[in-house]
Amino acid sequence: RIEEYPGNYTKYLRLREERMERRLREYEAQQAHIAHTEEFIRRYKAGQRSREARGRQKLLNRLERVERPQDFPEMHFEFTPVVDSGQIVVSTQKLVAGYIDGKQRTELVRVADLELLRGDCVGLLGPNGSGKTTLLRTIIGELSPLSGQVHLGHNVRIGYYSQTHAGLNAERSIIDEIRQVSVLSEEGARTFLGRFLFSGDDVFKPIGTLSGGERSRVALAKLTLQGSNFLILDEPTNHLDLPSRQFLEEVLAEFEGTLLFVSHDRYFIDRLATKVWVIEDGVLIPYMGNYTEYRTRKQALVLDVPSSIKNDSKAEPAAVKSASTAVKSNARKNAKVKVRTLEDVEAEIEEAEERVKSVEEALAEAALNADAALLTQLTPDYEQSRTHVDELLTEWERLSLLSAHAKDETANEST
CATH class of the missing domain: 1.10.287 (Helix Hairpins)
Structure with a gap:
C-alpha cells in the first residue's frame, strides 16, 4: 500500500520508525489477546462455561487480524579493523595528482602538505572531472604522483571501494568472488552473503549479470572481509536503495578506523564527515566540519558544476x-x-x-x-x-x- 509522509527525507525516516514501532505494539497486543482467549476456550469448552467459551470462539473468528508489520530487508554487517593504525594515517608533501597520456601530462589537483589522522572522517568534494577519483587512486598507490609524495602511516591497512566496481571479476559468480578473498567454505560463504541480501541460487549468478545495486553489495561484502583500518570509498551510495544507504551510514558512523570518501549525497556527507577536503580550481583545500558547516562558511559550492x-x-x-x-x-x-x-x-x-x-x-x-x-x-x-x-x-x-x-x-x- 502507498503511505504518505509529510516533510523531507530526514523527517520521513523518523516518522517511519515511529509508525513501525506503533504497529508492532498493536500487533503484539492483539497476539497476546488471541493467545489469552484461545487458552480460555481450550480450558472451558467442555465444562460449565462452555457456552461462554463458544461465544468467545465466535468473536475470535470474526476478529480482524492485525498483520505483523514487515520492514524492508536490510543488510547486516560491520567493518572491523584487525589492527589499529598509527596516529598519522596519510601525509602528503608537495603532491600533484593527475595522469600521463603518452607524452601529455595532465595535472588535476595540487595538494598542500597535510596529514590525515586516525579516526578522521573526511568527505572529498569537487566538481566532476576535478580529480577526486584520481587523487584517491594516487593515495592507494594505483597511480603514481606526477610530483611530490604520499606517505602511509604505521600499520595502515587500506580498503578501497571503487565507484565502477573495478575490483570485481565479471566472469566469476558471486560466491566465487567472495571465496577468492576469504577462507570461507561454500556453506559459510552462502551464510555470509545472506547478510548482504543474497539468498538461494542468487549466490551463483555471474557478476557480469548483476544490477548496479547488487554489484555494490558484493563490493561491500568483499570490503568487510579485509579488516581494513583505513576505508577509502568512491561514491559508495551509488546504486544502493534507501534502506541500504541508511544502514551503510550507520555502519560507517560506528567504524573505529579512518574514513576518506567521495559522495554527492549531502545527507551522507553531513552524517559522517568531521572534515571536508574541497578541490577548488585544481587545488585541494581542507576545512573543518561537515558539508553544511562548510557551505555556511563558504556560502557557495556546487558539487557538480558544469x-x-x-x-x-x-x-x-x-x-x-x-x-x-x-x-x-x-x-x-x-x-x-x-x-x-x-x-x-x-x-x-x-x-x-x-x-x-x-x-x-x-x-x-x-x-x-x-x-x-x-x-x-x-x-x-x-x-x-x-x-x-x-x-x-x-x-x-x-x-x-x-x-x-x-x-x-x-x-x-x-x-
Missing part, C-alpha cells in the same frame, strides 16, 4: 565589473532586453525545491513498497534535482554580489 559555470567563475572579478557597468547602462537607457533578476531566480529556486520534494516523496513511496527498480530509477533524478537547486543558489549569490556591487558604485558616484 564546465561553463566553472569557466565563468574563474573570470568573476572582471565579470563583476563589466556586469555592474551593464546594469547601470541598462538602467539609464531603459533597455527593453529582459535582464535576469534576483526575483526570477528566486522563483526558479522555489520551483526546483518543489521538484526535489516531489522526488523525495516518490522515493519514500518506492522505499515503503520495497520497489528496488523504481528506487534505482529515481535516485539519479533526485541527485540531478538537488544539483539544479545548488546551481540556482549559486546564480542567486552571484546576482546578489553584482547587485550589491552596482549599488555601491552608484552610491560612490552620487557622493
Whole structure:
C-alpha cells in the first residue's frame, strides 16, 4: 500500500520508525489477546462455561487480524579493523595528482602538505572531472604522483571501494568472488552473503549479470572481509536503495578506523564527515566540519558544476565589473532586453525545491513498497534535482554580489 509522509527525507525516516514501532505494539497486543482467549476456550469448552467459551470462539473468528508489520530487508554487517593504525594515517608533501597520456601530462589537483589522522572522517568534494577519483587512486598507490609524495602511516591497512566496481571479476559468480578473498567454505560463504541480501541460487549468478545495486553489495561484502583500518570509498551510495544507504551510514558512523570518501549525497556527507577536503580550481583545500558547516562558511559550492559555470567563475572579478557597468547602462537607457533578476531566480529556486520534494516523496513511496527498480530509477533524478537547486543558489549569490556591487558604485558616484 502507498503511505504518505509529510516533510523531507530526514523527517520521513523518523516518522517511519515511529509508525513501525506503533504497529508492532498493536500487533503484539492483539497476539497476546488471541493467545489469552484461545487458552480460555481450550480450558472451558467442555465444562460449565462452555457456552461462554463458544461465544468467545465466535468473536475470535470474526476478529480482524492485525498483520505483523514487515520492514524492508536490510543488510547486516560491520567493518572491523584487525589492527589499529598509527596516529598519522596519510601525509602528503608537495603532491600533484593527475595522469600521463603518452607524452601529455595532465595535472588535476595540487595538494598542500597535510596529514590525515586516525579516526578522521573526511568527505572529498569537487566538481566532476576535478580529480577526486584520481587523487584517491594516487593515495592507494594505483597511480603514481606526477610530483611530490604520499606517505602511509604505521600499520595502515587500506580498503578501497571503487565507484565502477573495478575490483570485481565479471566472469566469476558471486560466491566465487567472495571465496577468492576469504577462507570461507561454500556453506559459510552462502551464510555470509545472506547478510548482504543474497539468498538461494542468487549466490551463483555471474557478476557480469548483476544490477548496479547488487554489484555494490558484493563490493561491500568483499570490503568487510579485509579488516581494513583505513576505508577509502568512491561514491559508495551509488546504486544502493534507501534502506541500504541508511544502514551503510550507520555502519560507517560506528567504524573505529579512518574514513576518506567521495559522495554527492549531502545527507551522507553531513552524517559522517568531521572534515571536508574541497578541490577548488585544481587545488585541494581542507576545512573543518561537515558539508553544511562548510557551505555556511563558504556560502557557495556546487558539487557538480558544469564546465561553463566553472569557466565563468574563474573570470568573476572582471565579470563583476563589466556586469555592474551593464546594469547601470541598462538602467539609464531603459533597455527593453529582459535582464535576469534576483526575483526570477528566486522563483526558479522555489520551483526546483518543489521538484526535489516531489522526488523525495516518490522515493519514500518506492522505499515503503520495497520497489528496488523504481528506487534505482529515481535516485539519479533526485541527485540531478538537488544539483539544479545548488546551481540556482549559486546564480542567486552571484546576482546578489553584482547587485550589491552596482549599488555601491552608484552610491560612490552620487557622493
